[in-house]
Amino acid sequence: MTTSTPGGTTSTQRTRLTPEQRRSQLLDLGVRLLATRSLDELSIDLLAEEAGISRGLLYHYFGNKHDFHEAVVRRAADDLIAQTAPPVDGEPMVRLTTSLTAYVDYVSANYEGYLSLVKAAAGGNETLREIYEEAREALNGRVFRPDAQSEIVPDTPATRLVVRGWSAMTEELVLSWIADPSGLTRDELLEVLASSLLAIMATVPGLPES
Amino acid sequence: MTTSTPGGTTSTQRTRLTPEQRRSQLLDLGVRLLATRSLDELSIDLLAEEAGISRGLLYHYFGNKHDFHEAVVRRAADDLIAQTAPPVDGEPMVRLTTSLTAYVDYVSANYEGYLSLVKAAAGGNETLREIYEEAREALNGRVFRPDAQSEIVPDTPATRLVVRGWSAMTEELVLSWIADPSGLTRDELLEVLASSLLAIMATVPGLPES
DNA sequence: TCACTCTATTGACGCATTTTCAATAACGGA
């Protein structure tokens, strides 16, 4: 004799949203929660409670915990790329500076979102790393110019490598600076970032004069 | 009727080690296994099987899975610091170069161990990050000189920040270079790393002439 | 205003993995 009355005495009050609203809510929440915790420190229980939903609903929208994480990271990455797009034309260095400024301001404004992205990259599986790599590549690619000779940096294996390094430095600098801005103003930070790209490039052996 | 004969027919053969030996074995194994998997992809079952022990024993030595992870990361960090210690005296730049060389060679030789350290840092909880921070700090500190005026870089908030950035670049460059060494020889890489530290420092505003 | 349909949402169950703990057996000393 199986009494099947889910809910029991106190019938729970449901709030029914459109799929897009719910999905969006969950992703936003995920970005926030995953900025400070790692994935396995985040229980579905907590997530569901914070969102005010049942555990089951998460599985309706995202297949499982990892897929959810992936979706969260992808949202953070897309957001980053979209909001830091460089201007289509102008002087190369001006374009770079503009893009850099947008990057610094974006990370300042979306510290949590950016952290969930970065953390996922190092800690996570192949897919997560790919999402991060893609975002990183999109940012790095702005340093090179597919067209014309107006590129800031010549495109060789060595410079590709070094730009990766500069990119890592930029990320670390911006995150650390936000955590403790004493020592540099925002503009000084930007100046250091832009100048150091050129300065570092000058140390790479065997490059044609720019 | 509860037959309580653990082991059943085939009595298992135990190998009894001293606590230090066992701890060491488990940590080494952990470093190796966590280089390619993330913590939740590593089951205690697998770990126990690889080590040739029962699941229970792991909990005797390390309280739980996370504590084990922490111990693994701490070992990797200690190892790194010990093996890349700079010479006690000599020209500042020579000491730096020596230490840098040791760093590059260490990461080359211990790619897996270094990866478990780095992955843990970014992906993990507060404690893990602290362990990484500590190691990073120990490495960065070598750029500054607590004594005398023979320091390579003056010690100010701004330079502290920038050295962090340079350090992140170094890590990224070395890891990427190991993954794909085309483009630069080992010596060229070292040259780029050392020179770029100076080059980047030159871009920091408001520093006394060195 | 009232069925009626569609589907967002739920809660309990099944399963895998972690964690606990009393029982067991290897080693060293007398």
Added chain:
DNA sequence: TCCGTTATTGAAAATGCGTCAATAGAGTGA
């Protein structure tokens, strides 16, 4: 050779992920 200490075990409890049939909001047509 016996004995005590403690490294080690295995089974059972606890915890957390994932599934699924059942439930209830919200719009629609009469």
